[in-house]
Amino acid sequence: MYNAYISLGSNIGDREAYLEKAIQILGSHGKIEVKRLSSIYETEPVGYTDQGEFLNMVIAVQTSLRPETLLHQCLQVEFDLGREREFKWGPRIIDLDVLLYEQETIETADLLIPHPRMQERAFVLIPLLEIAPGLEHPSFGAPLENLLDEIPDKEGVRLWKQINGEDAFVHSGN
Ligand SMILES: Nc1ncnc2c1ncn2[C@@H]1O[C@H](COP(=O)(O)OP(=O)(O)OP(=O)(O)O)[C@@H](O)[C@H]1O
Numbered sequence: 257m258y259n260a261y262i263s264l265g266s267n268i269g270d271r272e273a274y275l276e277k278a279i280q281i282l283g284s285h286g287k288i289e290v291k292r293l294s295s296i297y298e299t300e301p302v303g304y305t306d307q308g309e310f311l312n313m314v315i316a317v318q319t320s321l322r323p324e325t326l327l328h329q330c331l332q333v334e335f336d337l338g339r340e341r342e343f344k345w346g347p348r349i350i351d352l353d354v355l356l357y358e359q360e361t362i363e364t365a366d367l368l369i370p371h372p373r374m375q376e377r378a379f380v381l382i383p384l385l386e387i388a389p390g391l392e393h394p395s396f397g398a399p400l401e402n403l404l405d406e407i408p409d410k411e412g413v414r415l416w417k418q419i420n421g422e423d424a425f426v427h428s429g430n
């Protein structure tokens with residue numbers, strides 16, 4: 257089994273329901289076990305800023321799937337929930353990114369791990385550190401805490417809903 261971290265984001269419609277459904281679907285095929293859930297954070301949009309606030313969270317999973325297949329499962333969840341790709345960094349009902357897969361670095365045409373922008377995104381690092389304190393970034397060889405310290409503006413990430421561990425949402429096989 258391999259350990260991986262996945263970030264989720266939504267800024268259209270019933271944002272919390274989309275996060276919840278995405279986690280349910282991901283865990284429903286039996287190959288991905290959701291081990292930990294961060295709290296949900298409400299976050300100001302980064303990049304393209306003329307859009308609504310996001311809900312963001314990070315989950316820790318254990319899986320027998322290799323990274324490419326894990327990515328495909330994530331893209332399938334986006335498809336199942338009806339995501340339409342409008343434009344890069346634009347509004348979306350659901351977005352799933354594979355942040356880390358063990359301590360591997362992967363660079364293929366379709367998949368970059370660690371996620372290439374995770375180190376500059378407080379909306380990723382804050383929930384990730386909540387469930388995985390002490391984790392190191394495989395490429396920089398630096399603790400994620402240090403990378404978060406280097407991000408100047410973190411006020412745009414606010415705790416929205418505290419999640420208490422494993423039984424917060426129904427997941428893994430349901
Ligand atoms: N680690 C990764 N996790 C998710 N998608 C990835 C990853 N590495 C590469 N990709 C590719 O990125 C594509 C998804 O891009 P998408 O439109 O969701 O980007 P975005 O969410 O708008 O921007 P960003 O990548 O900055 O979060 C996927 O089709 C996938 O092939």
Ligand SMILES: Nc1nc2c(c(=O)[nH]1)N=C(CO)CN2
Nearest residue numbers: 265299300301302303310345
């Ligand atoms: N706050 C926030 N901003 C974003 C997000 C996101 O999930 N949260 N996702 C983006 C593209 O992946 C671009 N900007």
